[in-house]
Amino acid sequence: MDPATIFQIVGTVVSLGDAVIKCITRLSTLKAQFHDAPIIVTSMIGQLHMVKIAQDQLSPLISPNFARDARYRQLASQIGNALDSFGPILLVLGQQLDRYEGIDAARMKARSRLGFLHGEREMTNLSILLDRQVNALNLLLSAMQCRTWTQQTEIITQKESQSILRLAQDCSSSLVSLEDVASFISENTDAISTQFEFDDVLRSTLLYQTAERSHLRQAIRAKKTKHLDNASTNSSVQRPSASGLRWAFQAMRLSKPIAMSDVLKNQQGIRVDIRRDAIVETTGDNVVLEEDLFQESLQSNSGDTDGTGSGIETGQPTEPLLNGIESESPQSPQSPQSPRSPWSPRPQSAFGNLRKAFQRRASNARDTQSHQHHHEVEDNPPKVAKVLLLGAAGGGKSTLLRALRLLTEAGDAEYNESYLRTFVWHNALESARTLLRAMEECTDEPVMASARTLLLDPCPDCDRDPALNPQHAGEVASAILSLRPGVESQNTMRRKLDYRFHDNVHYHIENINRFAEQAAHCSAPTDGDLLRTKVTTTGIHPAMLTYQGSQFCVYDVGGERSERKKWIFAFQDVSVIIFPVDTISFDRKLREDELSDRMVEQFALFESISNSSWFERTGFIIIFTKIDLVEEYLKHMDAHAFLRTAHVISETEPRTMGVEEYLSCLEAHFRKLGSRTDAQERFRFIRANLVDVDKHNPAVDVFDALRSFDRPEKLNTPGEGLSEKEPAGRETDGISYISAETSRLWIPVATGQESEDTNPLLIGMAQ
Ligand SMILES: Nc1nc2c(ncn2[C@@H]2O[C@H](COP(=O)(O)OP(=O)(O)OP(=O)(O)O)[C@@H](O)[C@H]2O)c(=O)[nH]1
Ligand SMILES: [Mg+2]
Numbered sequence: 001m002d003p004a005t006i007f008q009i010v011g012t013v014v015s016l017g018d019a020v021i022k023c024i025t026r027l028s029t030l031k032a033q034f035h036d037a038p039i040i041v042t043s044m045i046g047q048l049h050m051v052k053i054a055q056d057q058l059s060p061l062i063s064p065n066f067a068r069d070a071r072y073r074q075l076a077s078q079i080g081n082a083l084d085s086f087g088p089i090l091l092v093l094g095q096q097l098d099r100y101e102g103i104d105a106a107r108m109k110a111r112s113r114l115g116f117l118h119g120e121r122e123m124t125n126l127s128i129l130l131d132r133q134v135n136a137l138n139l140l141l142s143a144m145q146c147r148t149w150t151q152q153t154e155i156i157t158q159k160e161s162q163s164i165l166r167l168a169q170d171c172s173s174s175l176v177s178l179e180d181v182a183s184f185i186s187e188n189t190d191a192i193s194t195q196f197e198f199d200d201v202l203r204s205t206l207l208y209q210t211a212e213r214s215h216l217r218q219a220i221r222a223k224k225t226k227h228l229d230n231a232s233t234n235s236s237v238q239r240p241s242a243s244g245l246r247w248a249f250q251a252m253r254l255s256k257p258i259a260m261s262d263v264l265k266n267q268q269g270i271r272v273d274i275r276r277d278a279i280v281e282t283t284g285d286n287v288v289l290e291e292d293l294f295q296e297s298l299q300s301n302s303g304d305t306d307g308t309g310s311g312i313e314t315g316q317p318t319e320p321l322l323n324g325i326e327s328e329s330p331q332s333p334q335s336p337q338s339p340r341s342p343w344s345p346r347p348q349s350a351f352g353n354l355r356k357a358f359q360r361r362a363s364n365a366r367d368t369q370s371h372q373h374h375h376e377v378e379d380n381p382p383k384v385a386k387v388l389l390l391g392a393a394g395g396g397k398s399t400l401l402r403a404l405r406l407l408t409e410a411g412d413a414e415y416n417e418s419y420l421r422t423f424v425w426h427n428a429l430e431s432a433r434t435l436l437r438a439m440e441e442c443t444d445e446p447v448m449a450s451a452r453t454l455l456l457d458p459c460p461d462c463d464r465d466p467a468l469n470p471q472h473a474g475e476v477a478s479a480i481l482s483l484r485p486g487v488e489s490q491n492t493m494r495r496k497l498d499y500r501f502h503d504n505v506h507y508h509i510e511n512i513n514r515f516a517e518q519a520a521h522c523s524a525p526t527d528g529d530l531l532r533t534k535v536t537t538t539g540i541h542p543a544m545l546t547y548q549g550s551q552f553c554v555y556d557v558g559g560e561r562s563e564r565k566k567w568i569f570a571f572q573d574v575s576v577i578i579f580p581v582d583t584i585s586f587d588r589k590l591r592e593d594e595l596s597d598r599m600v601e602q603f604a605l606f607e608s609i610s611n612s613s614w615f616e617r618t619g620f621i622i623i624f625t626k627i628d629l630v631e632e633y634l635k636h637m638d639a640h641a642f643l644r645t646a647h648v649i650s651e652t653e654p655r656t657m658g659v660e661e662y663l664s665c666l667e668a669h670f671r672k673l674g675s676r677t678d679a680q681e682r683f684r685f686i687r688a689n690l691v692d693v694d695k696h697n698p699a700v701d702v703f704d705a706l707r708s709f710d711r712p713e714k715l716n717t718p719g720e721g722l723s724e725k726e727p728a729g730r731e732t733d734g735i736s737y738i739s740a741e742t743s744r745l746w747i748p749v750a751t752g753q754e755s756e757d758t759n760p761l762l763i764g765m766a767q
Contacts, residue, residue, distance in 0.1 A: 136168035466519035610674035
């Protein structure tokens with residue numbers, strides 16, 4: 001987790017201060033004007049007051065020092081981007097209030113005045129959305145006030161808290177996913193984002209529907225422009241497409257779209273986090289960025305009458321701005337009931353000024369960037385393959401990326417030793433805590449009182465780098481070792497609660513003494529320790545890797561259901577998808593849904609992705625992970641019963657199921673799931689133990705498989721590509737291609753060609 005994320009969350013909330021006060025004042029006026037205003041207006045005033053109080057409490061925390069505190073980093077990873085849609089909701093509320101301002105309540109008849117606000121369904125919807133954000137904010141405040149990390153974790157992991165965060169997060173990711181115009185182009189992709197926990201309340205709001213309409217119009221326009229662009233320049237430069245929402249959001253979040261150039265910068269110590277789309281530099285320069293923008297915003301507040309965003313609308317046909325959209329859009333809602341579209345600009349508002357400040361900056365940055373990029377592309381055409389790591393949570397995406405980094409020596413430069421040690425120590429402690437609770441719940445084994453006290457009672461030393469108090473770390477290690485349950489109890493617990501255990505709980509317990517010694521000697525954890533450490537990913541994280549002269553831009557994403565709506569950001573021009581499959585996941589439940597089987601979820605996800613029209617020309621590497629744990633797992637779990645119930649094998653299949661038979665069945669099933677397209681030829685299967693990289697780093701197999709897809713020079717040649725075969729062992733451009741079992745396929749790195757748009761929905765909209 002990026003150390004500055006908590007700073008950004010707090011920053012986002014505090015930066016909305018002006019807007020909150022304005023909304024409170026305007027709602028109060030509305031309430032006075034319509035004496036019989038419905039309760040919803042009063043409750044919104046209450047909610048906004050709550051936000052104001054939260055802002056006052058959070059303001060002192062806007063300091064980079066806080067961002068460095070491990071406690072806040074952890075909190076940030078748990079709160080995620082729950083509060084992302086706060087800004088957009090306030091923006092729309094402000095615009096909704098604009099609508100009421102022109103109405104003279106005194107002239108209305110008493111009856112119609114009474115009915116007027118009651119009939120405003122949108123206010124109710126906004127209030128529901130606001131309520132979710134306020135609840136998440138409250139949670140954030142309570143967690144921040146905890147004295148220890150353990151207390152904080154307890155608050156956040158409670159069922160009720162998780163549901164509060166999920167609702168807020170869902171609201172954010174659903175709205176923010178509309179930023180990408182392309183997300184409506186494929187019905188299959190839509191399935192990826194909607195079939196998992198899509199929020200119906202949110203979808204029914206005017207806020208969402210208006211965004212959706214504006215989004216579609218932009219999709220058509222962007223496609224047309226792109227087509228013209230391609231015809232005139234025949235260039236493979238990929239421009240970011242845009243929608244009204246996208247720019248509104250970006251302006252409000254003081255952010256910028258992710259681009260390949262950002263990834264390159266990322267290699268030099270700058271991290272790009274798509275959740276907030278902000279550049280965060282470890283040097284703290286991000287503070288300067290936000291402050292600068294704020295200053296600009298304040299200046300424009302006091303004197304800028306330009307109102308045009310300094311020429312942003314001109315010369316950027318593929319990136320229409322909020323202002324441009326409204327003027328171009330004949331279908332914007334202009335009925336008497338809605339004199340202005342919710343997306344029209346409010347030049348006098350704090351948002352308007354922030355937007356202008358951002359747009360000026362973005363415009364300059366874009367001009368320079370596109371200039372540079374143009375030259376780069378002309379002189380040195382990019383040969384970077386875009387690789388996406390997709391899959392359900394816990395499959396091993398981030399572990400694989402770590403292994404790839406180890407092989408390419410990209411390393412872990414962003415974290416220091418102390419952070420890595422804390423990271424491993426906490427994972428080990430969490431493993432032990434789960435074990436201890438499970439022993440109390442399911443077995444007769446006595447749990448030592450001292451272990452209970454040391455592990456479960458709130459303790460500041462457990463929350464920090466163990467090297468700060470090595471003696472305490474030693475005591476905790478002894479307590480954990482005393483917990484080792486007998487074989488019988490292990491089996492009982494495994495059957496009852498397996499999904500709750502860390503995959504590497506045994507490793508953590510066996511090595512806990514060594515971790516304590518590392519603390520005593522202030523030494524860094526080993527690669528093996530780090531590979532066995534679990535950190536749930538949120539957002540999309542790019543990494544540029546070079547292996548034997550080939551360059552790959554690999555995107556790691558969060559695999560939990562609520563994270564998947566963000567994936568769409570990375571779907572364009574993908575060369576290869578790597579899909580890690582957790583092989584020991586059947587009969588274990590999802591963390592986000594205790595009723596769903598993890599393996600079945602992986603089947604559904606793979607079927608949806610491999611048959612999506614986004615990936616018709618994409619290669620797939622399916623990696624069966626945790627091979628080191630399969631044998632032991634199959635001893636306790638009935639693979640045959642699971643495969644039969646999941647219709648992977650028939651009733652007649654023999655009951656004995658060794659590792660080889662099990663993995664072969666899985667492979668056959670994954671091939672079948674992708675059979676709707678001719679993707680078969682583009683499939684590679686790898687079996688991997690991702691954590692024992694000293695013996696053999698599976699990253700070698702992955703890079704070999706990746707390069708078996710690679711041939712950048714076929715980029716713009718229509719009609720060629722996937723079916724093209726090349727004799728084994730041939731050298732092209734100095735790169736020797738490995739021979740693969742299946743036929744060799746060539747995947748374009750960035751397509752300059754696009755087939756005619758045949759999506760009936762888009763054609764309908766265009767007319
Ligand atoms: N023993 C063993 N553990 C593995 C292997 N692959 C992954 N793990 C462990 O599985 C856990 C989850 O792996 P991650 O890489 O975090 O999973 P992810 O797909 O990134 O999950 P999200 O970020 O939640 O989407 C980590 O604790 C890893 O150490 C493997 O091959 N062997
Ligand atoms: Mg991950």
